[in-house]
Amino acid sequence: MPRILSPGRNVWCERPVQSAGLLIDGSDYYRAFYDAALRARRYILLSGWQFDSDACLLRGEEAEGAPGPVTLLKFLDSLCERTPELQIYILAWDFHVVFAIEREWLQKIVFEWTTNERLRFRFDSSHVDKGCHHQKFAVIDGELSFLGGLDLCNDRWDTRRHLEKNPLRLSRGEPHKPFHDVQAYLQGREVSGSLAELFTARWSAACGEPIELPEPGGATFGDDYAPESAVRLASRRVALSRTDPRGAPTGVEGCREVCELYVDAIALAERSIYIETQYFSSREVSEALIRRLQRGGGAPLQVVIVLNMRAETLKEEVAVGLAQAKVIDDLRRAAEGSGHALGIYYTVPAHEGEGEPPRATYIHSKVMIVDDRFLNVGSANLTNRSCAIDTELNASFETEDPGDGLGRSICAARLGLMAEHLGVDDLRCGGDLVAELDDRAGRRDGRLRIHPSPDEKQRAVLAVVDPQALPFDPNAIEDDEEDDRSIFTHGLGALWRRLVSDRDDRK
Template sequence: MTEEHDTSPRAKAALPAILQPGRNCWRIARASRAALLPDAASYFARLAQAFQRARRSILIIGWDFDGRIRLCPTDQTCQPLGAMLRGLVEAKPELEVHILVWSFAVVHAPSAPSELLLNQDWEQHPRIHLKLDHEHPIYAAHHQKIVCIDDRLAFVGGIDLTVKRWDTWRHKARDRRRMDPEGDLYEPVHDMQMVVEGEAAEAVAAVARSRWQRAQGQEPPPVPTTERDELWPPGLEPHFVDAEVAVARTLPAWRTYPSVHEISALTLDAIAAARHCIYIEAQYFANFEVAELLERSLRQPTGPEVVVLMSRRLPGTLEQFIMGRNRDRVLRRLMRADRHGRFGGYYTCTPSATGDIDILIHAKLMIIDDRFLKVGSANINNRSVGLDTECDLAIEAHSDGERQSIATIRRQLLAGHLRVTPEQLRAATVEHGSTIRAIRALQAEGKGLRDFAGVDPNGRTGPVIGTALLDPREPIGARWRRFGRRQSESATLAPS
């Protein structure tokens, strides 16, 4: 893929729309402003600014939460998050804070169990409501990462307000600011969040309120539509102005609620629409439906390049056993299918005096042809298809300016991983006529990005035994009900 795509009106008109409400997204709503925040440092800093401007409502929906973290660890005056929220409600008599966290976070997530199980001092206020979400199928996780401010500003992405998330885009080795509340350093981590303003934020707030209602039986009180205070973080330059933003969800079937599979459909539809380049940053890359679609594309004489950034090592024995081994099998399939040199699988690292340190990729990002961008909480694994509760945002470009913004985001992210400037990446891409060949040329300096070369191309390519149990696509109960129906139908059709 070169940087000089065919952007003539005729070429643009020939491209069918990817976003289809009711099929692969819930709603498309207009954002007066939107921006991608490329790391937790920028997200936390902008969130702290937005919190200060909140007047009526702060609504937090998360997989995990820890009130001990500091949103601005470089600022000595920055209070821990819990104390910050307590101070805000004491200073603003109309402000209500609602925090909903996955119930199993107390044993599965990195936060301290006491932060969720014990009533901390900062929680002891009638307008602070911290609740655990028990309303999900067995083994399912509430995985959305949403913060809404006064229903008019919303943050959506892969970053929870918990420990071991803060980092800058430089991912410096042994950064003393990257320290958990116990005073222990943790390894570099890469993730991102999108912020939207206006109608798009209202749509996200509707998703968050619906989740609270499902978990607690009633919604938080809405913010009056007549109140429109300035909430956009000061100094933040938007990537998009007056843009259409799609909200896509995954919801498992539960009690009387039907399942929703918008994110899975959107992922597959976006990949199928690609013509030039598919750029993915993924915590998990272990979905075989996605693998099959990419495999078919790579076997064709012409088609898009596929660039995937992942973690080399996954934390936890169970994650490595299922997600890691299935990732290797997916990579093996794509390597075998790559007959025309259009696939690149990479991991990222940061240099140190004692050798390279791996960066944990926690992001969930997809960019297609610099005309489509999707970011959110959903991983490329089975759970995110139909078991866990997820929320993603997507933008499909409708103007040259929006296409340029998406291209700028992709170049900045990839250049940051390569530890070069976006201008160097663009020049190399034009010179070599290919993103992958540009990566290879820039890798020659040995910085940042490494080939995922440790996968034996001669191994197995199907799902690991136990995948259906440990990384299921749907609630266990749904499979049993379907099995029961088949047994009942067989008995009905059997000859007497």
């Protein structure tokens, strides 16, 4: 059985870990981060796409019994006050003006000028043109790390129950949508050291100043750390992969390890592929999956993809909505008559009363599981930009034997995620997984639904627009003049009419 992980091609580095696992949904991750940060003695490093000073980490009974403040900035500031040696560094993407209305204003003043001098906040604009910094990770005392799809910000908290109405799911006093995501935890000095190296390289590029971190001291988290409610993975090694045109921290330009990893994992799949992704518009990844679906021989492949029902904002529709509709259509065509099974789904929240919930659960996770021998989780969506121009960071676990301890724990993680999306406590599936899920989704037995895209309007636009030619989800650093020609050559007017029509229909 060929190995998927290939250092130098789809892996930046492989490191030993003392313990590792998944934290599923914001409630579990925020609580784990809070508890771990309380134990920090030397430093905390935070890299993210977005931070909010008033993001609430603990809620309900957990907040009532908390040993300190429960909102992000007050909590971090209190840690500096109680631990005189503690240094905290926060590195946030210096976001584009298009996101300004959605972001907290005057963040540098709020985060740095009103807090302890050992809490340092910087915006990072060292990415390439049209790119963004999208790596989401934390390092505590050079011993424990978290990475995945979750930022410490508003509108991200939810529990695995994904209730339609949850009085604790509030941001700045207002209810927000049900939200699903996955974060990994990694205990080990070697892997945390590599992530600290990545952080300090990013900080130096962004600020022009180095960071000197103290050497790790005595053990902060014991020999076999595991947060409450964690899904443990029986692994002693983890591989890290990046997208970074500038290659921090190695300086090797054009780093596309994450995309290579997705493509290689799909090509080597023998029995099953499970994917959760916020968006699916990547040309390279979709073409790899089409090639695998069209390949004969071997056992029938079971492919399950869980993503959002539709783009929720105009920005998302412009950037990836139409391209995703084409990908879904192409994948379904490739699966027809291939002997392989393909199921593409979205999921709705737990609903009380008659009829369908008014909105779906927002899928923000980025997970791929192949043959229950390989698990990948991180920040990278299946989009062109995540494969080429944004900075991304993923972690992978692999075993040669799906029946060993790691394989069984990967299988348990996959079944647990599918059970969550169905809204059941436990899941036992036979060999024809997609047929069973299609049947349950069609009968609305549970929360899983068959994805409706592309609809008639999308098909009409796809007849005149090539969404891959639009500049909003680039798969390479391109010339602006060529981008402008591509927009108009391929029908920006038709795209605009479709967007306006859809927005009118939703009023």
